[in-house]
Amino acid sequence: MKFAPQIDAQFVTVVVAVLGALAEEVEGITDARLVQGTNVNLGEALQFLREFDIEASRICFRVSSARWTYSTNMTDFNKRRMIEEQTLQAKFDKLSWKRAVSFDWTRLPDPMVRRQLKQLITNSRASLTDEKYNEIYHLISEMKDIYSHIRICPFNSAERLYCDLELEPDVTRIMSNSRNHLELAHIWREWHDKVGPPMKNKFMRYVQIANQAARMNGFLDAGEEMRYVYDDPEFEIEISESWKRLQPLYKELFTYVRRKLLQAYGPNIVRQEGPLPAHLLGNLWAQDWSKIIDLVAPYPEYRSVDITDEMLRQGFTPLRMFQMAEEFYTSLGLKPMPPEFWRFSMTDKPNDRKVQCTASAWDFCNKIDYRIKQCTEVNMEDLISTHHEMAHIQYYLYYSEQPYLFRDGANPGFHEGVANAISLSVFNPVHLHRVGLFNENTDTYETNINFLMLMALRKVAFAPFALLVDAWRYEIFQNGVQNMNSAWWELRLRYQGIIPPIPRTESHFDAAAKRHIPADIPYMKYYIALLLEFQIHNSMCFAAGHVGTLHTCDIYRSREAGRVLSDLFKVGKARHWKEVLKMLTRGQSERISADAMLQYFQPLLLWLKVQNKNESVVGWMTNLEEEALFQPFLFGGGVNHATDFSFVLFMLITVKLM
Ligand SMILES: *[C@@H]1O[C@H](CO)[C@@H](O)[C@H](O)[C@H]1NC(C)=O
Numbered sequence: 291m292k293f294a295p296q297i298d299a300q301f302v303t304v305v306v307a308v309l310g311a312l313a314e315e316v317e318g319i320t321d322a323r324l325v326q327g328t329n330v331n332l333g334e335a336l337q338f339l340r341e342f343d344i345e346a347s348r349i350c351f352r353v354s355s356a357r358w359t360y361s362t363n364m365t366d367f368n369k370r371r372m373i374e375e376q377t378l379q380a381k382f383d384k385l386s387w388k389r390a391v392s393f394d395w396t397r398l399p400d401p402m403v404r405r406q407l408k409q410l411i412t413n414s415r416a417s418l419t420d421e422k423y424n425e426i427y428h429l430i431s432e433m434k435d436i437y438s439h440i441r442i443c444p445f446n447s448a449e450r451l452y453c454d455l456e457l458e459p460d461v462t463r464i465m466s467n468s469r470n471h472l473e474l475a476h477i478w479r480e481w482h483d484k485v486g487p488p489m490k491n492k493f494m495r496y497v498q499i500a501n502q503a504a505r506m507n508g509f510l511d512a513g514e515e516m517r518y519v520y521d522d523p524e525f526e527i528e529i530s531e532s533w534k535r536l537q538p539l540y541k542e543l544f545t546y547v548r549r550k551l552l553q554a555y556g557p558n559i560v561r562q563e564g565p566l567p568a569h570l571l572g573n574l575w576a577q578d579w580s581k582i583i584d585l586v587a588p589y590p591e592y593r594s595v596d597i598t599d600e601m602l603r604q605g606f607t608p609l610r611m612f613q614m615a616e617e618f619y620t621s622l623g624l625k626p627m628p629p630e631f632w633r634f635s636m637t638d639k640p641n642d643r644k645v646q647c648t649a650s651a652w653d654f655c656n657k658i659d660y661r662i663k664q665c666t667e668v669n670m671e672d673l674i675s676t677h678h679e680m681a682h683i684q685y686y687l688y689y690s691e692q693p694y695l696f697r698d699g700a701n702p703g704f705h706e707g708v709a710n711a712i713s714l715s716v717f718n719p720v721h722l723h724r725v726g727l728f729n730e731n732t733d734t735y736e737t738n739i740n741f742l743m744l745m746a747l748r749k750v751a752f753a754p755f756a757l758l759v760d761a762w763r764y765e766i767f768q769n770g771v772q773n774m775n776s777a778w779w780e781l782r783l784r785y786q787g788i789i790p791p792i793p794r795t796e797s798h799f800d801a802a803a804k805r806h807i808p809a810d811i812p813y814m815k816y817y818i819a820l821l822l823e824f825q826i827h828n829s830m831c832f833a834a835g836h837v838g839t840l841h842t843c844d845i846y847r848s849r850e851a852g853r854v855l856s857d858l859f860k861v862g863k864a865r866h867w868k869e870v871l872k873m874l875t876r877g878q879s880e881r882i883s884a885d886a887m888l889q890y891f892q893p894l895l896l897w898l899k900v901q902n903k904n905e906s907v908v909g910w911m912t913n914l915e916e917e918a919l920f921q922p923f924l925f926g927g928g929v930n931h932a933t934d935f936s937f938v939l940f941m942l943i944t945v946k947l948m
Pocket residue numbers: 363365366367368643
């Protein structure tokens with residue numbers, strides 16, 4: 291995870307007061323990425339950007355500091371201070387936007403100036419009136435609040451007096467570990483029924499205002515505005531083409547997993563040729579299937595890679611894990627962590643106060659302070675995570691000389707893509723062997739297939755989900771909120787082959803079960819990051835002179851691979867991400883592509899094809915009963931009659947390709 295200064299919505303009440311005076315109405319201006327003035331004086335633009343840079347960095351430092359203080363010491367006092375700083379930042383953002391739109395950026399002669407102004411102007415809700423600006427932030431804040439306060443009832447009826455299960459860790463743990471399908475269905479239903487309905491109306495209003503803001507900025511709807519950060523007219527085409535390439539691999543994986551689930555749960559729960567019910571895949575959203583590796587491991591008699599015991603035996607500490615991660619980067623010729631990093635990072639969970647434990651990497655925007663916050667435990671997962679977070683810090687360090695607006699990944703997928711690409715080298719039997727943590731013979735066919743299966747359950751299984759969350763949001767912004775629940779399930783079925791375990795209607799709001807929806811956080815970046823992860827891994831491995839299958843590549847100690855990274859890091863966001871991709875691929879391509887990912891999983895694909903040879907359907911065929919689970923209106927009778935169809939039609943609806 292990368293920490294990004296984000297406006298917390300509670301500031302709003304204060305903002306109303308603060309902003310009252312300064313807002314002239316801009317409502318009414320219709321075109322544009324053009325909400326723009328007439329000033330074409332380059333000197334004034336440069337002057338504005340210079341001032342902006344200093345002030346934005348200063349404010350970012352203050353907000354980051356206040357957020358850090360709160361995240362590492364969660365008191366009411368610290369929370370209030372953080373909100374105060376965020377309020378000032380919101381005020382500053384709106385002011386800066388107003389100054390930026392006084393320029394006609396399209397006619398300024400300096401490309402870097404144009405690029406910065408454009409970035410300031412577009413993708414902002416600052417064009418809204420204060421009233422609506424505040425309303426939408428209130429709505430988001432309330433939805434986030436509802437989400438974070440959901441508590442659900444346990445399965446065991448003797449314990450239902452205590453309906454106090456939280457998403458983390460309880461719900462996640464049960465979805466991962468339980469193999470009782472009744473319990474899984476219960477938890478699934480509890481979560482979805484409790485999250486969605488209370489925020490449905492708020493979400494509908496949010497859609498309305500977000501669309502208004504987008505239209506004022508010259509977009510057709512808020513979905514178009516969300517896509518605009520990629521600044522690429524071919525964006526949707528590239529996305530759908532990459533998915534077409536991935537889909538055969540996904541379907542093979544899906545089919546194999548379905549057979550294993552059928553063996554585990556029986557034909558009343560899993561239909562041989564059908565889609566999969568959402569509650570059996572080890573994850574509340576069926577987005578990561580790695581927790582059911584016990585049910586699907588290709589060669590269960592071969593041990594999987596787990597070095598936690600070895601780390602404990604060797605007396606690892608959190609500090610040593612951080613030092614090891616640092617040594618990984620210096621071995622590539624990248625930078626050591628600065629002294630402030632070692633002084634101020636939170637590497638252990640303190641026991642004298644409440645902290646937010648989610649691992650994150652921080653840039654304090656002053657070119658000095660960079661920190662990681664992680665409640666590190668001595669285990670394999672946290673060792674990988676330490677390397678991952680430190681990749682974000684490397685990125686920060688290398689683009690620190692860029693102007694404030696360019697201190698970011700080349701597009702929203704780059705930060706995660708890079709950090710995960712590093713993880714591909716680190717969570718890798720070859721690497722763990724090289725650093726003395728794994729001493730078994732890793733190079734048998736069976737262990738390789740086991741390893742690739744685990745990776746596929748994480749990465750390949752995630753691809754359709756990563757894609758559909760925003761595909762749904764785009765659709766809602768474009769077509770409106772009627773039937774938004776069946777639209778959600780229609781996409782989940784089309785991309786993932788997933789159906790709800792119990793009937794759903796429009797009184798439910800199942801997309802809200804994923805936090806990014808109520809919290810207004812874009813999701814497509816995770817799909818981009820997933821493809822980039824393998825593209826970047828591939829490029830680094832090529833530079834490192836790696837021969838052999840891609841999943842065995844470890845870039846450790848390769849200065850050449852380090853060079854690929856530092857070149858990419860330094861650019862930050864100063865150039866279009868397509869240019870960065872072109873540089874990364876040595877001029878070969880500037881497209882987001884699934885090729886590297888397919889290459890990585892090629893040995894597994896061959897194995898899966900053999901396993902699925904006898905299957906009548908690779909992928910899924912959906913019958914009417916399954917469709918009726920979420921589209922009762924199609925069948926006139928309502929969900930309660932869905933079972934009437936059981937023996938009637940067995941209509942095969944081929945899954946639409948996209
Ligand atoms: C945590 O924050 C409180 C202020 O709310 C402060 O008094 C206390 O010293 C802080 N604790 C630590 C360990 O920094």
